[in-house]
Amino acid sequence: MYDESVGTKAGFVAVVGRPNAGKSTLLNYVVGEKLAMVSKKAQATRKRMNIIVMHENTQIIFVDTPGIHQKERLLNQFMLDEALKAMGDSDLIVFLAPVTDKLTEYEKFLALVQAKGTKHIVVLTKIDHVKQEDILKKLGEYQKYQDRFEAIIPFSVNKKVGKKQLLDEIAKHLPYSPFLYDTEILTTDNxxxxxxxxxxxxxxxxxxxxxxxxxxxxxxxxxxxxxxxxxxxxxxxxxxxxxxxxxxxxxxxxxxxxxxxxxxxxxxxxxxxxxxxxxxxxxxxxxxxxxxxxxxxxx
Ligand SMILES: Nc1nc2c(ncn2[C@@H]2O[C@H](COP(=O)(O)OP(=O)(O)OP(=O)(O)O)[C@@H](O)[C@H]2O)c(=O)[nH]1
Ligand SMILES: [Mg+2]
Missing domain, CATH: 3.30.300.20 (K homology (KH) domain)
Structure with missing residues (x-):
């Protein structure tokens, strides 16, 4: 058994959301390196990618995933499967939605996680696109589901808002564990x-x-x-x-x-x-x- 008094934590955190929500951009920003590909065009990410962030005594292994969407094409089915697998294997899920999105994508996500019951945090991305009052309004709309999420965090990569709050919140929910990877490495991709x-x-x-x-x-x-x-x-x-x-x-x-x-x-x-x-x-x-x-x- 791991001795909790050592105080280190580690775990896998799946980052999911619709295509173009800002997942890969957020992870590059949080790790401080351009590792994951990013595009203005949707459906950029095709495979899972681990991005590892050390936050105080916690090793967070983020899993970037393809945007959740459904299409006939076999490649898109693979992509959806990648997101589902990452969610299934994670200790915690971070669900990303642009602040301008309606709650429908989130409601679909809730139906998906229901069965497994993995905890999740909601991140409202791209808040630099809207006024403060619109952010508050959207936070209000999400309150309807406040007993479902652990936290809701407004985020902007452009304005550098939300990083510490997100990492602190994630660390709270990860299990005590020895580090799972060398503390120097940023990704398991070669x-x-x-x-x-x-x-x-x-x-x-x-x-x-x-x-x-x-x-x-x-x-x-x-x-x-x-x-x-x-x-x-x-x-x-x-x-x-x-x-x-x-x-x-x-x-x-x-x-x-x-x-x-x-x-x-x-x-x-x-x-x-x-x-x-x-x-x-x-x-x-x-x-x-x-x-x-x-x-x-x-x-
Ligand atoms: N203004 C603004 N744009 C952002 C922000 N975060 C991401 N973007 C832009 O949103 C677009 C999509 O970003 P990605 O990180 O590729 O989105 P993704 O969720 O990984 O998309 P898929 O891989 O297709 O699922 C890019 O043009 C980013 O520059 C932000 O905080 N503010
Ligand atoms: Mg991506």
């Missing part, structure tokens, strides 16, 4: 996963229409040295026409994607990056089980 996500982020940022949703990235290999990482990666698309759209006239499209990905990768690693980026077509990869499994989305 450099390969992070580079992959940074390239995906660049695709979300630089390309429009269906391309962000029908593409993925594989890192073929990385040659690491002290000053420079050489990264060989392929963007996979569903259709031949999409390949042309990414490459663009005289290759300007893929150059743009590569440049902003490379800049982010350099920021992350603190090294020079040489990025060798190609595009390949894999017909319908996101629509069948085998195609998804090849990219690590195992259903």
């Amino acid at each position: 450099i390969r996963d992070i580079y992959k996500e940074l390239i995906r982020e660049s695709i979300f940022e630089n390309l429009s229409d269906e391309i962000p949703y029908e593409s993925d990235v594989t890192i073929e290999r990385i040659e690491e040295s002290d000053e420079m990482d050489r990264v060989f990666a392929t963007i996979i698309v569903e259709k031949e026409a999409q390949k042309g759209m990414i490459v663009g006239q005289k290759g300007v499209g893929i150059k743009r994607v590569g440049k902003s990905a490379r800049e982010q990768m350099e920021l992350f690693s603190g090294k020079k990056i040489f990025l060798d980026l190609h595009v390949a077509v894999k017909k319908g990869w996101s629509k069948n089980k085998e195609g998804l499994e090849e990219f690590g989305y195992i259903i």
Whole structure:
């Protein structure tokens, strides 16, 4: 048995909410590093990612998840499953909703957590978008469910509001435990996963229409040295026409994607990056089980 008098706590905290609620942005801000990909476009995050924050004597292992939404496509079913698994495996859940959202998403979430009964905290995100009186009004609306949540916390990454309150509140609800990971590490993802996500982020940022949703990235290999990482990666698309759209006239499209990905990768690693980026077509990869499994989305 763990001796509680040691006083350390640790636990898993699933961060959930609809696509674009601000989950990945909040976690990058809380950990103080750009680890998770973020986009103006919804459905950016596809897989769970652990982000580890030390807060006083507590080790909080946050699990970033894909936004909860339902769609026919197999990839979206995988994404929903990722969120559900993270909730099922957690000691505590943090539910995020933009302050401007109606309570319907929250009510759907309540129905989901009902069975398991895991405790949760509500975080109202993006409060910099509205006036103080609108925040108070929304807090009032949530009071209807005050016996369901442990706390409700207004949050803004842009205005740096809510971080300490959130971490303090989470620590209250986690169990006494030895630390579960080395206190120095910030994520259990490896450099390969992070580079992959940074390239995906660049695709979300630089390309429009269906391309962000029908593409993925594989890192073929990385040659690491002290000053420079050489990264060989392929963007996979569903259709031949999409390949042309990414490459663009005289290759300007893929150059743009590569440049902003490379800049982010350099920021992350603190090294020079040489990025060798190609595009390949894999017909319908996101629509069948085998195609998804090849990219690590195992259903
Ligand atoms: N103004 C403002 N914008 C924010 C804030 N937090 C997040 N955003 C923006 O909201 C958008 C979505 O953020 P993400 O962190 O990618 O959202 P997510 O919940 O992880 O989305 P999925 O991965 O698609 O489920 C981005 O454009 C962010 O810059 C905030 O506190 N204030
Ligand atoms: Mg995300």
